[in-house]
Amino acid sequence: MTTATGATHTSVFYDGSRQYAAEVGGYLRDGLARGRRGLVMAPPRRVDELRATLGRDADEVTFVEDTIAYEPQWNAYRVLRDFAATAGGARSCVVAEQRLAERIPAEVVDYGRLEAAAGVVFADFDVDLLCPYDAGTLPPHLLDIGLHAHAVVRSNGESLPNSRFEDPFDVLAGLSVVSPPPPEATSIDCSAPTDVAQARRLVRARGAEAGLRPDVVSDITLAVSEVLTNSIMHGESPTLLHLYTEGDTWVCHVHDGGRAPLDPLVGLLPPAEPSDHGYGLWLARQLCTAVDVGTDRSGTHVRLHMRMPRADHTP
């Protein structure tokens, strides 16, 4: 048993496989030697490199490839939470990385939120979370996410305070700017409980027209239903649903009149105990490509993005 000390959230910037193996492999070996449990969420290539460098120690580590752990991106929170939940008092050391360069713009924005919030959301979990960034290939705007989201930065096997760390709530506020629906959006009023079934019919029809696969249409239909339900029960009338395409995604945009700012951490984790409510945004993030949440003078906006088929060619 190790004394609980809460979470650490650390970045490491590597250039090339050799440096990756040294930094990340060393971090895991270190953790395992101190009796910690190991979890790696990473691209297949990095998984192979870690297995090679760890040798037999790799058997003690749980590996989840990024195509599963980050599909969609917020699933990474679920994988991490579920892993921590089975720790039985032991600390966990976790490596979290995905192929960020392949993400579409809506996902990159959401990833910025995911990274900024991680240290706060998991503050009470006994995890040491290391996020490797491929400094050799990633463009500056993606490396920036890593530069500002971590309180600690690791270099040459040493952990140091990150002088460029930014207050997570400032980052989250900056990433919650509301985008109004475009004029060509299809819009319907869904202010009454009986309107939600009508909204589902519209989402199913338009989603199929947009070329989404039937299982994807089912997922977005459920997500829309949950977010509309939240708005009708907790927001302020009127509740509107706008449907439109934006770049690579098909967007279902729920807008109600509630102007009270939302807690930026709401729905990043599910309720700790089974509950009759509190799953809406959690579920939406587990089902959709990306989820924007923001409040301004026009009300509360939740934008549910689904990747359009033409962009859906992730290997």
Place this chain on the structure above:
Amino acid sequence: MVAAATESYSDRMGPGRQGTTAVLDSLVPGTHLCAFHRDDDEQTRVAATFIGQGLSDGDQLMYVGTDDQVHALLRALPDEVDARSALAVGQLLVTSFADAYGTRRPGDLTTVADGFRAAAELSRTRGFAGLRVAAQMDGLVPLLGSSEEVVRWERMSTGLQREIGVSSVCLYDASRLDEELLDLLAGEHSGFSPQVSPTPQARFLALEHPWGLRISGEVDLANRELLRRMLLARGAVLPQLHVDLTGLAFADVGSVSILRSVAAELPDDGWLVLSGVPDGVRRILAVTGLGHERLRFAS
């Protein structure tokens, strides 16, 4: 035609009278409705609409009418309601006016009221959350002897039904009663029962072997409390519940959460087993982790 027929009676009520047409899919338990038909087809449509909605909402329905009226009703109920099954499991009860109200003028209306209370209680012990009654009332004037007594009866019924939470529609043949009495009768009811009603978003129908219910359609914020009250009513009689979801086209998280919380509150020897579970429900259970040891899947 249907709307015009309703309007002509509503118009006649004048302002301040209770002459509105009720919305059946959000009927408050204990609502006392009436309908004045001009022919058998109208009578059947009103009865089938009221009874079809009540059965779909999971309540027990009692139809008071002649054999011919019962046969016409069974033909008029939509296939999705499965009238045959509803009769077999006792969710739909049919009875004659004489059996329901007697053949002699009751000495005391409270005796009849006690009979209604007993029927409502019996409904609960048979695993139904509520009782609704559709009754052909042409026999009431001869039975009670005067228009004044009929009006007095209806007034008492309004109070009694509100008290015991039993909704009803009193079906009167307009051709057999004078305008004045129709006006008085309309005034003693909370509104008219419609001849047509939108298709319910979901149907919650009772099952007996195995004990439980089956759900078709879509369950969400608008109707999931019907699911909860029916599960509780069925579970109170026998806490081993089968819920057939074969016809379930959609359920939201709140609805799945109701399945879980009802299962969780069953006694130790109870369980709630789901069959025909659609992918959407499995998806919700997987993502939310809303499972429970007493919430099971049929093998």
